[in-house]
Amino acid sequence: MPVPVIDVKEVTLSFNSEPARATPPELAGVNMQIYEGEIVSLVGPSGCGKSTLLRLICGVLPPTKGRIKVYGKKAVPGWSGLGFVPQDALLFPWRTVLANVRLPLEIKAGGKKRLEELNEKAREALRLANLEGAEEKYPHQLSGGMKQRAALARGLVTGSRILLLDEPFAALDDITRTQLQLELLNLHSRMGSTILLVTHNIFEAVFLSSRVVVMGEKPGRILGEVKVDLDYPRDLRIMGTPEYGRKVGEVQALLEKAWGDD
Amino acid sequence: MINMECWNRENRRTRTWRLTGFGALIRENYEYFSLPLGLFLFLFIWKTASGFYPSFILPSPGEVWGRWQEFYRQRLFFHHFSATFLEAFGGFCLAAAIALPLSYVLAGNPFLEKIFTPYIVGMQAVPIIALAPLLVIWFGFGITSKVLVAALAAFFPILTNGVVGFRETDPRFREMMAIMGAGRKTIFWKLEIPSALPVLFGGLKMGMTLSVIGAVVGEFAGAGRGLGYLVNSARGNFDTPLIFVALLLLALLGIGFYLFLSGFEYLAVPWKRRQKG
Numbered sequence: 001m002p003v004p005v006i007d008v009k010e011v012t013l014s015f016n017s018e019p020a021r022a023t024p025p026e027l028a029g030v031n032m033q034i035y036e037g038e039i040v041s042l043v044g045p046s047g048c049g050k051s052t053l054l055r056l057i058c059g060v061l062p063p064t065k066g067r068i069k070v071y072g073k074k075a076v077p078g079w080s081g082l083g084f085v086p087q088d089a090l091l092f093p094w095r096t097v098l099a100n101v102r103l104p105l106e107i108k109a110g111g112k113k114r115l116e117e118l119n120e121k122a123r124e125a126l127r128l129a130n131l132e133g134a135e136e137k138y139p140h141q142l143s144g145g146m147k148q149r150a151a152l153a154r155g156l157v158t159g160s161r162i163l164l165l166d167e168p169f170a171a172l173d174d175i176t177r178t179q180l181q182l183e184l185l186n187l188h189s190r191m192g193s194t195i196l197l198v199t200h201n202i203f204e205a206v207f208l209s210s211r212v213v214v215m216g217e218k219p220g221r222i223l224g225e226v227k228v229d230l231d232y233p234r235d236l237r238i239m240g241t242p243e244y245g246r247k248v249g250e251v252q253a254l255l256e257k258a259w260g261d262d
Numbered sequence: 263m264i265n266m267e268c269w270n271r272e273n274r275r276t277r278t279w280r281l282t283g284f285g286a287l288i289r290e291n292y293e294y295f296s297l298p299l300g301l302f303l304f305l306f307i308w309k310t311a312s313g314f315y316p317s318f319i320l321p322s323p324g325e326v327w328g329r330w331q332e333f334y335r336q337r338l339f340f341h342h343f344s345a346t347f348l349e350a351f352g353g354f355c356l357a358a359a360i361a362l363p364l365s366y367v368l369a370g371n372p373f374l375e376k377i378f379t380p381y382i383v384g385m386q387a388v389p390i391i392a393l394a395p396l397l398v399i400w401f402g403f404g405i406t407s408k409v410l411v412a413a414l415a416a417f418f419p420i421l422t423n424g425v426v427g428f429r430e431t432d433p434r435f436r437e438m439m440a441i442m443g444a445g446r447k448t449i450f451w452k453l454e455i456p457s458a459l460p461v462l463f464g465g466l467k468m469g470m471t472l473s474v475i476g477a478v479v480g481e482f483a484g485a486g487r488g489l490g491y492l493v494n495s496a497r498g499n500f501d502t503p504l505i506f507v508a509l510l511l512l513a514l515l516g517i518g519f520y521l522f523l524s525g526f527e528y529l530a531v532p533w534k535r536r537q538k539g
Contacts, residue, residue: 058441078438078443090438094533103452104442138533 004033011066028219039195041205041212049220050198054164083155087167089147091139098135102151127234129153145176165197187231206247226250276473306460312476329503345488349477354470355411365424408480415476416469423465427458463527470519
C-alpha cells in the first residue's frame, strides 16, 4: 500500500468561535489522500473551501479538527518541498522577474548565501517555466501568461516535489491557458512532481488530472471523486475521445448532485 | 516634420495633419523649451507690472538682481541661507525620525491609533504660527526652537502618509510570504517597506516643503539670522528688493529639497519609474 504524500484526515475548519451563533464550518470532515506523482484536481462551486484546503495544506491555516500530513509530517509554512502558485500570480511589483523567483530562496537562505548562487537557481527555474529572457522585466511589463509562468517558476525554485496551484489559469485567455496546461503536463512528465490543482474548469480538471475530487459547499466537504484513466503523456487530442467526454460527464453529474443537495 | 492625428467629428474619419518648420521643432522638443519659456513669461509679466508701481511696492527684476549682488558681496547669503537650510532640514529629519516609526506602529495597531489620533489631529489643528512663540519662549532664540517648529510643520503629512502606506500592504502578499516561511523581520524589509515606499515618499516630499515654511515661521517668532528673519528686518526698512531676494531664495530652497527627495525616490522606487515610462 503506497504512502500518501499529502494526507488530509477528518479535517474541519471553523472560523466561528461562538457556538451559539455558529454558521456552518468552512470545511467539515474532509478526507483526501494524494500520492507521489499524481495530478489531482479539486473542483466545486465558489466558496466551497477549495482554496482554503490548499492553505491548510501549506500550513498557514491550522485546522480546527483533524490533521494534515505532508510527507508524513505536520504541514508547516515555508517547507521547501512545497511550491504554491496563486491565482493572480502575486508577483511583487517592486521586484524584477528574477528577484521575484529568487524570493523563496532568499527567505530560506536568510542572507547566508551569495546572491549569484541564488540567481543561478532562479534562472534554472525560469528555464523550466519557459520564461528565459524576461529576468530583468518588472511584473507590469509581462503578459498574463508570462506572469503565471513566473509564478510557476517561483513555486518550483526551491526544488519543490509538490506543487499546489490555486486556479492558476483562471484569468488567462483560452489560447494561453491551453498552452500553459500543456506546459504543466510537460513539466510533470519531466520532473514527476505531485500536483494538486484547484480549478473551476471541469474540462481542464479532466484533461490534466489522474483524479478529480469534487467538493460541495455549506459546509465544504468532499462529495466524491472521478478517476481519469487516460494515459500520460497527454495532448489535446484526448479531448476528442469518448472516454474524456464520459469523465467530464461524471464530474458534471457529481456537481449537479451538490446543487441538488442545496 | 511630424504627423499629428486628429479625430474629425463631422465625417468620423481620421485625418492626418503635418506640421513643419519652427512649429514642429517646438512640438518635438517642448520639454526642453517649457522651462525657459515659462521663466521668460514670468520675468516679462513681472517687468511689465513693475512699471506701474513704485520700487518699494513692486521692484523690477533688475532692481532685485542688483540687490542680490549687493547682498552677496556683503557675505550675508551664506549666513542667512545656511541657518534656514539647517533649521528646515533638521526639522524635517526630526519629524521623519519620529513620524515614520510611529506611523508603522499605528498602522498595525488600531487600539494605539485610537488613543493617539485625537492628540495628533489636535496638534495639527493648532496653527503653527500660534505655536512658534511658545517654542521660542521654551527653547530660546537659537536653532532648537526653529528646528522644532519646522518638525511640527512636517510631522503630520509624513505620519498620515506613513499610516496609509503601511496599511495598504496587500494581505495576499502577506499570505504568500507566510507560505514561503518568512518571519516578521523578513516581511517588514521585503514586503511592508517596499510596498509602502511610493506613499511614504509622497508624505516626505510634502513634509520637506512644509519644513521650510515651519523654519520661516520660527524665524518670524524670534531669530537673529535666517531668510525669515531677513524678510522681517527688510520689511522694517521698506527694503522690498531684499524681501524679493529672500523670497526667491526660499523658493529655491523648497525646490532644491523637493528635487533632492524626487531624485532619491527615482533611485529607490525604480518600478514606479518604469510603470510611468
